[in-house]
Amino acid sequence: xxxxxxxxxxxxxxxxxxxxxxxxxxxxxxxxxxxxxxxxxxxxxxxxxxxxxxxxxxxxxxxxxxxxxxxxxxxxxxxxxxxxxxxxxxxxxxxxxxxxxxxxxxxxxxxxxxxxxxxxxxxxxxxxxxxxxxxxxxxxxxxxxxxxxxxxxxxxxxxxxxxxxxxxxxxxxxxxxxxxxxxxxxxxxxxxxxxxxxxxxxxxxxxxxxxxxxxxxxxxxxxxxxxxx
Numbered sequence: 001x002x003x004x005x006x007x008x009x010x011x012x013x014x015x016x017x018x019x020x021x022x023x024x025x026x027x028x029x030x031x032x033x034x035x036x037x038x039x040x041x042x043x044x045x046x047x048x049x050x051x052x053x054x055x056x057x058x059x060x061x062x063x064x065x066x067x068x069x070x071x072x073x074x075x076x077x078x079x080x081x082x083x084x085x086x087x088x089x090x091x092x093x094x095x096x097x098x099x100x101x102x103x104x105x106x107x108x109x110x111x112x113x114x115x116x117x118x119x120x121x122x123x124x125x126x127x128x129x130x131x132x133x134x135x136x137x138x139x140x141x142x143x144x145x146x147x148x149x150x151x152x153x154x155x156x157x158x159x160x161x162x163x164x165x166x167x168x169x170x171x172x173x174x175x176x177x178x179x180x181x182x183x184x185x186x187x188x189x190x191x192x193x194x195x196x197x198x199x200x201x202x203x204x205x206x207x208x209x210x211x212x213x214x215x216x217x218x219x220x221x222x223x224x225x226x227x228x229x
Contacts, residue, residue, distance in 0.1 A: 005029070005030070005031055006030050006031070006051040006052065006120060007030070007031040007032075007033075007048075007049065007050050007051050007052075008025055008030050008031065008032050008033075008050065008051065008052045008053070008054060008116070009032075009033050009034075009035065009041065009044055009045065009048065009050045009052070009053045009054070010022060010025075010032060010033070010034045010035070010054045011034075011035045011036075011037075011038065011040075011041030011044075011053065011054065011055045011056060011059065011064070011067065012034070012036070012054070012056040012059075012082065013036050013037060013056060013058070013059050013060055014056075015036065017105075018034045018036070019034075020109070021054065021109070021112065022034060024109050024112075024113065025113075025116070028113060028116075030116075033048070033050075036060075037059055037060045037061040037062075038059040038060065038061040038062030038063060038064065038066065038067045039061035039062050040061070041053075041055070041059070041062075041067055042062060042067050042070055042071065045067075045071055045075065045077065046074070050077055051077070051078070051120070052077065052078045052079075052080065052116060052119055052120070053071070053077055053078070053079045053080070054080050054082055054112075054116075055067060055068060055079050055080070055081050055082065055099070056081075056082045056083060057081060057082070057083035057090070057094070058083065058084065064081060064082075064083070064094070065093060065094060065097060068081065068094060068097045068098055068099055069097050069098075071098070072097065072098035072158075078100045078101075078119045078120075078123065079098065079099045079100055079101075080099070080100060080101040080102070080103060080112075080115055080116065080119065081094045081099045081101070081102045081103070082103055082105060082107075082112075083102075083103075083104060083105060084104070084105045088194060088195065088198070091195060092195060092198055092199075095159055095185060095195070096157050096158070096159050098158060100119055100185075100186060101115050101118070101119060101185065101186055102185075103115060115186075118186055119186065122186055131143055133165070133168045133169065135168065135171060135215070135226065136215075137149055137150050138207070138215065140164065140165060140168055142165065145161060147161065147164065149207070154206055154207065155206070156203075156206060157202075159184070159199060160199060160202055160203055160206070162184050163180065163184050163199050163200070163203060164203055164207065166180065166183050166184055167216065167224065167225075167226045168226060170226075171225075171226040171227070172225065172226070172227060173225060174219045174222055174223055174224070174225040175223050175224055175225065176222055176223040177196045177197070177223050177224075179223065180196045180223065180224070181195065181196055184196075184199075196224075200216060200218075200224055203216060204216055215227070
């Protein structure tokens with residue numbers, strides 16, 4: 001139970017669920033606060049100093065998607081979204097808005113605790129800044145978060161950028177969907193690998209359509225690889 005008294009905010013309007021999560025988190029040694037609506041939750045994030053936010057989507061005041069969008073305008077505090085929805089569109093939207101992970105209700109508390117540990121574990125891994133990554137006419141600057149093809153900026157979402165960076169840093173290496181899911185979305189359990197396919201499709205529309213030749217390749221039955229061919 002070594003968590004250095006990490007501080008977690010639960011934003012959940014179902015009080016029984018919030019209380020249930022709170023008790024287990026406190027049992028693990030975390031400090032826990034609860035808010036029951038989106039606006040109060042957003043205000044607590046702005047004024048508090050939290051290490052993690054557990055954010056429900058269906059909230060009164062402001063829904064979780066809007067809370068997540070606003071939070072990402074001023075902080076990178078990790079967010080795990082909690083929702084009864086099990087639709088791929090909702091998952092993609094939440095992750096694209098900047099959520100770090102996504103748990104669908106009903107969930108086992110052990111799963112949620114594993115996701116929480118995973119978020120904190122990844123936050124402690126130092127990130128090596130390679131500054132410039134390039135392949136043929138594509139250049140990525142990891143200082144400015146810019147991607148250019150033929151010296152023209154490519155407009156990427158945060159998640160698309162992270163996926164492209166991961167592929168570029170492992171160019172010529174075939175990455176499985178599970179490897180990509182774990183590295184970009186941080187899932188501690190193998191699930192929802194079709195999210196990877198969705199984002200690969202997004203990248204191809206923005207990258208391969210402007211690239212001098214195909215950049216992102218599919219290895220059937222395995223995963224994806226960036227090749228300089």
